[in-house]
Amino acid sequence: MKSIIAVTSFLFSILFTSPSWALSAVEYKNLADGISSDEMIVYESTGKLRHITVFTDIDCGYCRKLHSEVPALNASGVDVRYVAYPRAGIGSDSFKKYVSVYCADNPKKALTNAKMGMLLKPADCDNPVEENYRFGKRLAVNGTPMIVIDDGSVVSGYLSARKLLRRMKVGYVSPPKGSEMFPKVAATRISPEQYLIINEAHLYTRPDTRMQSMGTMQPDVVHKFSLEIEIDGERWLGFRKGGSQYYTQANNLRLIPSVATQSIKSKKYAAVRPTALYISPDKSAKKMADMPARSYFRFNLEVRNENGRWLGFSRNGIKYYAPAADLEEI
Incomplete structure (x- = not known):
């Protein structure tokens, strides 16, 4: 020194x-x-x-x-x-x-x-x-x-x-291929789909747990992912935000199945008995909120499946459903 x-x-x-x-x-x-x-x-x-x-x-x-x-x-x-x-x-x-x-x-x-x-x-x-x-x-x-x-x-x-x-006053010379300081992540773009966080999920700017965690996603939160990559046999899902990419291990997530819904005229429906809101028209799906008796929401979606008739609505890009038998128009 x-x-x-x-x-x-x-x-x-x-x-x-x-x-x-x-x-x-x-x-x-x-x-x-x-x-x-x-x-x-x-x-x-x-x-x-x-x-x-x-x-x-x-x-x-x-x-x-x-x-x-x-x-x-x-x-x-x-x-x-x-x-x-x-x-x-x-x-x-x-x-x-x-x-x-x-x-x-x-x-x-x-x-x-x-x-x-x-x-x-x-x-x-x-x-x-x-x-x-x-x-x-x-x-x-x-x-x-x-x-x-x-x-x-x-x-x-x-x-x-x-x-x-x-x-x-020095001429620019293109660097050789493969000399990047921060190699790009070769993730595949996938159709954006909603996933339920089932375990605390750390977010990284690269699909590597040796990276500094850039935040965590808590269980029972729904988030949309649009990137996918497999590294050493482990699947990662990611999304873009503010010009950056963020990844988490796929085993922390559960895909929310897409549902073919029909749009209906938006109307208020109240719960005739205590019921719940689900992220899929299926009572085995994750319950996202309780609807006490006489509480109400405005519904504008309808689904008919093997589980019966369901009414739904979308909020902040997430769809919620309740069994139509538990609701009445007000």
């Missing part, structure tokens, strides 16, 4: 006379170039024409987006040199993740996995994360990613590989 300490001492001499925002391009260049390569995680290019130094946070969305551009930057001859800057501070979860990255057998692969959302095995060893973070604070890194180009110019925030290369 001697180089970080030396750079920090140099930085103090600069900051003593001028605020961080007044640093010149030459000063930024000298500071970034003064960091030893063994105190960074470096994704090297083949041509080694240029390099950028990036202050990055594992849990920063735009840092992940920039990381997905690394293959294109490398293919275009630009080394990407990462300096750890966990924005939440020393001792935070992001800080601990970065320590585990540095202490992994393959830090580059571990960093990619961590940025993808995979849970890493906690590890501790001699590492530069705290010094990196303090260095970034003194350099007034207020947001991530902060990119120091090798000419000393600074980009605060994300730029696509094409725009960054254009700014560096």
